[in-house]
Amino acid sequence: MKDRDDQLGVFPAFFRVEDRDVAVVGNGDEALAKVRLLLNTRAKITLIADAPEAELVDLVRANGVRHVAQAFEPSLIDGATLVFGATGDAAEDRAIVAAARALKIPANAVDQPDQCDFYTPALVNRAPVAVAIGTEGAGPVLGQMIRAQVDQMLSPSLGRLARLAMVYRGVVEHVLPKGSPRRMFWKRFFSGDVAEAVQNGEVGQAKREAKRLLKSIDGIGGHVWLVGAGPGAEDLLTLRAQRVMMEADVLVYDALVPQAVVDMGRRDAERISVGKRKGCHSKSQNEINDLLVELGSAGKRVVRLKSGDPLVYGRAGEEMAALRQAGVSYEIVPGITSAFAAAADFELPLTLRGVASSLIFTTGHDLAGDVLPDWARLAVSGATIAVYMGRSVAASVAERLMVAGIPAETTVAVIENASRRDRRLMHGVLADLPSLDSRDDLTGPVMVIIGEAVAGANLDNSTPLLSRERHLAERVGA
Template sequence: MGQLNTFPLSYKVQGQRIVIVGGGEEALNKVRLVTKTTAQVVIISRSVEPLFSGFPVEVHARAFAAADLDGAALVFVAEEGADAELAKVSARARGIPLNVVDVPSECDFYTPSIVERAPLTVAISTEGDAPVLARLVRARIEAMLAPNLGKIAGLAGRLRHLAESLIQDGPSRRRFYERLVTSPEIERAESRGEGLVAATKLLQQHAAGERRGVVWLIGAGPGSEDLLTLRAQRLLQEADVIVHDQLVPSVVVDMGRRDAERIDVGKAKGHHSFSQAQINTLIVRLAREGKRVARLKSGDPMVFGRAGEEISALRKAGLQYQIVPGISAALAAAADTATPVTLRKVSSGFIMATAHGADDGELNHWAQLAQSGLTLALYMGKSIASEVAGRLVAHGLSPLTPVGIVVNAGRSTMTTYSGNLSSLIEGHATLADGPAIIFVGEAVEAGDWADAAQLAGMSFKVA
């Protein structure tokens, strides 16, 4: 591991001035950064572009004078010329830390990429060598930290004395603070302006030895880890237990805390399958033990995820829960094929339904909806696709109605097939392994299906 040429620290500027010499784009970039502080920001330049009106800064459109550095904590030079040279000499003569924009060799300090959740600040610096890398790292950290985290950190400060009086044990007090800053319930309360009340209640519960569990019903999306929501990522990092379906890829499950318990409740060869009643009992028991439970479901938990039954069990047990939406497979399939499932003058709506177990009345209803211009997205129908297509035609839908099938939507193994109801009825296709979405409707023709295997005229299997 190499050694640092700089020492990272937080520099106090409260009640002082930050002077920026320059009036152009580079000066504006520094203004965006330093106006996040409580310092008085002063802009000095003979040529000031009208860029600073939206910021709390003091602008002087004139030549720089050495006296401009009176009371200054930091100096930025963001232009060239005689004024810039005088500013450099004056700053060095007074021992004021100096930053010359884009000239690392003349800088006493570098401006890092900052993740700001005041009073929490995370700074990322590459000592001026790779600012683009610093920005990329910043984006990843931004994704990890809840928007209200700074306000919750402020709550921790306001409760410090009360926490010390109620919880004498140091490790127990640390556990309380961990619960406070990772609690989605506190985050929601803070967004309603009720953060202090909720945090005080949590403190009292912790001091009394109460451990309140919670279940987060999280949509894992179609399978690619980069399609997981930011909220889902944060909660997976906070969960004590991850209860996941078999369809959720291990790469998504592994985004949870390393020490979190993992329980697979899905069907897999050689593995006992949990019934829905057993899953309900499991998550209730875990939450009653005071654990934070991530119930991880493929796609969106509210779309064919049987979340309603789990919510009912949690409500009956009087337990806290939260729904975290995910990208449903039908939406991922539409994105994979650029299929506009609603299209002006073609399709005015979009129906998601499960083909498995559908009775004749449902199929008749679907056929009428498709005839009226809606797009059908049928889940769990791969093995009976030919039969369903035949019954839709029998109920009046044209055999020439476009059909598109996406298997493993949102994943690197995604495969596509296209044709119409007639070609699907012929049943020549052997579809790839994996969950499938079957699109039916005129809007399907507007998607990108040029490279899709055709549903008629050949027998094939895409691995």
């Protein structure tokens, strides 16, 4: 469930006002601003003003706005689609809103957010394209700042391009099947040669490019992106990952990928959970391989979302082999691996000049067998060790490393849910690691970082793995 602070108190929508009555009540600057805003639309604007200021009169006359030169009364707004109380008098505007609501007409009282059924956004107009920025009345200046930035980003020719797209919409729906072919056509339409020709004012050339594109787009095959979803925080997703998630027909995702990241995909994309957790595998790896091949062979554009980076303990090698064998094209989109996110949370240098010049990625299971891995001698010489999925075998990890010669007092950092809001940071020494095995409160993915470089971490925001009393008791027991 989303945090309440992350939910909007309004539902963004656009009112249809073409050839419909919209009433503005007021004589001064407030009414002037609303009339100017409404002149961006095809609404039939009515100004109700018994003593309008000169600038407002000039605007109304210049633009053919209907002017009712009398004081407000409810009968004057009967039948309106929207009503603005813009008198500059708070009590009078509240009375106008009350009258509109009695007539079941949405109303807005200027500068009184709690009296508004809707808010007027900061608007970027590239008709028929409109970008509306709302702050729920909390920060109009912020809305205007964002509007200025968006206005600079959007080409002045965007409206002309959108109108040309409307001409081709029916043809595209008739010629191209739903799904990837249509999306690919429109993506290239809005970002390729057609858009460039429109921007240059060459309408004829733009139409020729659109026809050429329509003929060439048929026959697009399936494609699979193996995408690193990062450690969990939505804003650590790469720009490329976001882009391909918006192109995908299907999102296939693991259990460790947060729902908030999955929700960043295209709204109408199919979502398939293949959630693999310890002791709870909804699909085997072979079944996942078969699913990706099946979807890609059917012409689907597929994003396979993996926690962290797909090439670091993500079993991407098996999926790539299956796709290659089936002749399905694929692409790797790297992600931020959990070790880097954990180190960032701890402000921990994974390499430290004169202390640690090597970095080892491993899983706790690599240290649970009878044979010590070859890299253990590097750890003894000072390399930093990042242990993925190490909580359940923490005791074995600590024991084997100490037997290999790593001092029991070597600093360790433990991070649950690296990069996320609910992350937990703990620190201690190698001899403290066995305590993790009995920590039932650790339910998220746990990363353990071991090495002398960890001593350079910022430990102010972390807690000891063992309480002082328990630490002393274990020392005495030893």
